[in-house]
Amino acid sequence: MSALNTDLYELTMAAGYFAAQKTGDVATFELSVRRLPPARNFLIAAGLEQAVEYLLHLRFEKDEIGYLRSLAQFKNPPAGFFDYLTELRFTGDLFALPEGTPVFANEPIAIVRAPIVEAQLVETYLLSTFVFQTMVASKAARCVLAGEGRPIVEFGSRRAHSPAAGVLAGRAAFIGGCSGTSNTEAGMRFGIPVFGTAAHSWTMAFRDEEESFRALQNLLGESSVFLIDTYDTLEGARLAARLGKPVWGVRLDSGDLVELSKQVRRILDDAGLQDAKIFATSDLNEYRVAELIRAGAPLDAFGVGTQLATSGDAPSLSAVYKLVELKDGGGQIFTAKFSDDKSTLPGAKQIYRYADHDILALYSECNDEFQGEPLLRPIVIGGQRLEQPHAIDKTKEYAAKSIGALPERLRSLEEAEPYPVEISPRLLAIAEDLRREFQPAR
Amino acid sequence: MSALNTDLYELTMAAGYFAAQKTGDVATFELSVRRLPPARNFLIAAGLEQAVEYLLHLRFEKDEIGYLRSLAQFKNPPAGFFDYLTELRFTGDLFALPEGTPVFANEPIAIVRAPIVEAQLVETYLLSTFVFQTMVASKAARCVLAGEGRPIVEFGSRRAHSPAAGVLAGRAAFIGGCSGTSNTEAGMRFGIPVFGTAAHSWTMAFRDEEESFRALQNLLGESSVFLIDTYDTLEGARLAARLGKPVWGVRLDSGDLVELSKQVRRILDDAGLQDAKIFATSDLNEYRVAELIRAGAPLDAFGVGTQLATSGDAPSLSAVYKLVELKDGGGQIFTAKFSDDKSTLPGAKQIYRYADHDILALYSECNDEFQGEPLLRPIVIGGQRLEQPHAIDKTKEYAAKSIGALPERLRSLEEAEPYPVEISPRLLAIAEDLRREFQPAR
Numbered sequence: 001m002s003a004l005n006t007d008l009y010e011l012t013m014a015a016g017y018f019a020a021q022k023t024g025d026v027a028t029f030e031l032s033v034r035r036l037p038p039a040r041n042f043l044i045a046a047g048l049e050q051a052v053e054y055l056l057h058l059r060f061e062k063d064e065i066g067y068l069r070s071l072a073q074f075k076n077p078p079a080g081f082f083d084y085l086t087e088l089r090f091t092g093d094l095f096a097l098p099e100g101t102p103v104f105a106n107e108p109i110a111i112v113r114a115p116i117v118e119a120q121l122v123e124t125y126l127l128s129t130f131v132f133q134t135m136v137a138s139k140a141a142r143c144v145l146a147g148e149g150r151p152i153v154e155f156g157s158r159r160a161h162s163p164a165a166g167v168l169a170g171r172a173a174f175i176g177g178c179s180g181t182s183n184t185e186a187g188m189r190f191g192i193p194v195f196g197t198a199a200h201s202w203t204m205a206f207r208d209e210e211e212s213f214r215a216l217q218n219l220l221g222e223s224s225v226f227l228i229d230t231y232d233t234l235e236g237a238r239l240a241a242r243l244g245k246p247v248w249g250v251r252l253d254s255g256d257l258v259e260l261s262k263q264v265r266r267i268l269d270d271a272g273l274q275d276a277k278i279f280a281t282s283d284l285n286e287y288r289v290a291e292l293i294r295a296g297a298p299l300d301a302f303g304v305g306t307q308l309a310t311s312g313d314a315p316s317l318s319a320v321y322k323l324v325e326l327k328d329g330g331g332q333i334f335t336a337k338f339s340d341d342k343s344t345l346p347g348a349k350q351i352y353r354y355a356d357h358d359i360l361a362l363y364s365e366c367n368d369e370f371q372g373e374p375l376l377r378p379i380v381i382g383g384q385r386l387e388q389p390h391a392i393d394k395t396k397e398y399a400a401k402s403i404g405a406l407p408e409r410l411r412s413l414e415e416a417e418p419y420p421v422e423i424s425p426r427l428l429a430i431a432e433d434l435r436r437e438f439q440p441a442r
Numbered sequence: 443m444s445a446l447n448t449d450l451y452e453l454t455m456a457a458g459y460f461a462a463q464k465t466g467d468v469a470t471f472e473l474s475v476r477r478l479p480p481a482r483n484f485l486i487a488a489g490l491e492q493a494v495e496y497l498l499h500l501r502f503e504k505d506e507i508g509y510l511r512s513l514a515q516f517k518n519p520p521a522g523f524f525d526y527l528t529e530l531r532f533t534g535d536l537f538a539l540p541e542g543t544p545v546f547a548n549e550p551i552a553i554v555r556a557p558i559v560e561a562q563l564v565e566t567y568l569l570s571t572f573v574f575q576t577m578v579a580s581k582a583a584r585c586v587l588a589g590e591g592r593p594i595v596e597f598g599s600r601r602a603h604s605p606a607a608g609v610l611a612g613r614a615a616f617i618g619g620c621s622g623t624s625n626t627e628a629g630m631r632f633g634i635p636v637f638g639t640a641a642h643s644w645t646m647a648f649r650d651e652e653e654s655f656r657a658l659q660n661l662l663g664e665s666s667v668f669l670i671d672t673y674d675t676l677e678g679a680r681l682a683a684r685l686g687k688p689v690w691g692v693r694l695d696s697g698d699l700v701e702l703s704k705q706v707r708r709i710l711d712d713a714g715l716q717d718a719k720i721f722a723t724s725d726l727n728e729y730r731v732a733e734l735i736r737a738g739a740p741l742d743a744f745g746v747g748t749q750l751a752t753s754g755d756a757p758s759l760s761a762v763y764k765l766v767e768l769k770d771g772g773g774q775i776f777t778a779k780f781s782d783d784k785s786t787l788p789g790a791k792q793i794y795r796y797a798d799h800d801i802l803a804l805y806s807e808c809n810d811e812f813q814g815e816p817l818l819r820p821i822v823i824g825g826q827r828l829e830q831p832h833a834i835d836k837t838k839e840y841a842a843k844s845i846g847a848l849p850e851r852l853r854s855l856e857e858a859e860p861y862p863v864e865i866s867p868r869l870l871a872i873a874e875d876l877r878r879e880f881q882p883a884r
Contacts, residue, residue, distance in 0.1 A: 159761070
């Protein structure tokens with residue numbers, strides 16, 4: 001968690017603000033997603049905890065300052081800039097959606113209000129932290145909806161974008177509704193249930209399949225899950241049936257899962273193992289899970305890997321971090337960007353949630369005007385955390401409840417009519433005023 | 443870099459191997475990619491350095507052992523298992539492709555030969571390390587080919603799958619041919635050039651665009667890049683032209699880049715700024731870069747972000763880590779998996795590269811039989827690193843040279859006739875023998 005983990009331009013701008021004596025200016029940035037990816041009817045906000053950890057520990061180490069001094073871009077730094085950078089801490093405010101909150105396009109997931117250098121510097125880290133976990137939590141919510149109550153476990157660490165991403169994917173997937181993860185570090189760091197028994201190599205490491213199954217059964221007892229498709233799936237199922245209890249069940253990882261699961265179910269039932277479960281893996285995603293259930297495959301739980309840990313069909317979000325307010329020597333002003341294809345709305349905002357729509361209003365508008373529930377909360381004020389982190393199972397419960405409270409159509413895997421996000425009259429008026437008076441000079 | 447950053451089943455299997463007194467068995471696993479993603483004609487191997495660092499530092503800390511003891515799966519661990527795990531280090535061998543080597547489907551990127559628990563345990567971390575960087579280096583190579591000599595800079599940290607992934611994306615993109623990255627930590631850790639000047643918020647933080655451009659020019663002199671599209675692109679260009687030197691050039695980040703770049707070029711030229719360059723960003727990828735160049739857009743360099751740092755069109759690879767050999771009390775055997783859709787070839791392999799094809803042979807086959815260049819090299823032997831890491835700019839040069847030596851058709855952005863990878867007669871024979879004698883019991 002190095003303060004250098006940021007785009008270089010955040011640092012050149014920092015030097016520029018320092019040189020222009022603007023370090024006392026207070027900037028407000030909003031982090032939001034421009035558009036929902038195809039087929040997503042909502043996103044689930046996640047990543048806040050890691051964002052807070054980062055802000056509270058932000059500082060440049062001596063060797064990092066030394067590195068910056070060595071760069072061509074800082075050949076002629078403003079006098080005193082590196083001393084300033086050495087002393088820099090995050091002293092500002094963070095407002096954010098509680099993790100697990102459903103969120104829509106152009107709604108702030110987080111708002112940073114801080115002296116301009118601090119607020120600017122944290123852009124890169126905050127974006128990649130919030131956006132990755134939000135993406136995975138959202139994908140997990142879809143898989144869980146597809147499972148119709150059957151447990152979904154996150155198995156994607158090996159395909160995650162680096163080992164560190166795997167750990168965070170496990171966390172975000174749990175918030176989105178998964179029952180747990182295969183990632184053991186995620187289990188330890190975040191207190192999430194961990195799952196896993198054995199791979200094909202286990203079966204292959206013994207002289208025959210039976211020896212490998214017996215060894216597993218000795219080790220795990222009633223947690224044993226026999227992976228039956230290493231050589232011949234139905235033979236594997238017959239072997240599992242012959243060994244009998246103790247056993248949790250079997251895992252299928254290849255082939256025609258509908259046909260195989262029906263035959264395997266019959267083999268297990270015929271052996272009196274009605275309680276033994278069938279767990280399915282094998283390049284699954286929410287659509288495959290829904291399809292398997294629709295086809296009547298007697299599957300009891302699913303492991304979803306690659307598609308979940310990488311949000312495979314939407315591996316990035318159009319997330320931005322935009323300056324919306326600025327307070328300098330001349331007073332407080334609203335800011336926005338008006339280029340054709342990338343405009344933004346000015347002003348720090350609050351989201352008010354009603355049963356079937358949201359209203360986006362200025363944060364400074366009076367709460368009393370709105371009956372909806374205000375969603376963004378103060379998390380860090382003046383560099384100090386306001387409350388301790390929520391227990392992650394509470395966060396997961398909150399997400400499930402919030403998803404359950406959305407209009408029914410949004411819980412479809414297919415793209416539904418978008419959830420309406422209205423703009424308050426006052427916010428609209430300010431945006432219009434600003435657009436009118438905007439020029440090259442503001 | 444915690445040893446717990448692994449799938450739980452690696453640890454349950456470890457306990458099982460320990461209980462079955464198989465910790466002396468030596469397993470050989472191969473890490474490879476089953477299929478090239480659509481439109482990829484080759485991959486560029488990357489991630490080796492981080493894999494080696496991990497192997498050399500593999501160990502379980504006390505609190506990690508404590509966590510494992512607390513898990514239901516280890517309610518009844520084999521006696522002595524946790525002492526064994528506490529002492530565990532990587533004592534095996536790693537063979538791998540030098541970073542920057544072009545690699546094709548089913549060719550090993552890395553081979554691990556080690557006592558079975560060590561070899562098994564490192565699966566998850568090695569897969570996510572090699573695969574993510576290989577994916578990004580490969581995407582970078584495509585962007586660089588599209589640029590036809592114009593510099594491509596990696597700008598995707600904010601959209602990477604976690605902040606840690608952003609740092610590694612910068613590294614991998616450089617190996618694949620990018621000129622540098624915006625990620626400052628990647629610059630420091632890996633000695634890669636870093637780039638960046640200012641964002642839209644910079645322009646908006648000053649009272650007018652001119653004030654913001656002047657402040658940038660004061661700070662960066664001839665490195666100044668004016669971002670001219672915050673309000674009105676052509677007005678921005680005229681302002682830049684009026685300010686004149688010192689300047690590197692301007693950046694376009696929205697709108698019709700072909701039309702705008704032509705008009706901006708004219709404005710700069712008319713002001714005598716023929717040397718000033720035009721840098722383009724704005725949701726680029728290799729296809730957009732090629733298209734812009736084909737359309738005659740006078741663009742001098744490109745920043746590629748999201749699509750590069752996430753390998754947007756192929757955000758995962760079908761990478762596997764498969765047991766190919768096993769040496770136990772009964773001797774040395776070859777292993778393979780024969781399920782319908784996920785078969786593997788037995789035996790540790792070497793890749794021999796010829797001008798227009800590769801031959802995949804057993805590692806144990808005599809080198810003299812093959813005139814091609816053997817590509818896999820011993821990197822770690824008996825837990826000790828053989829040679830110091832290559833300087834990263836040498837790795838980048840090697841990648842560029844190796845890509846240049848591939849058959850012309852593979853350097854197209856479109857899918858070409860696949861590069862032939864032949865299987866040696868001996869390897870084929872062993873695979874056939876094994877398939878014949880395979881059963882449920884091996």
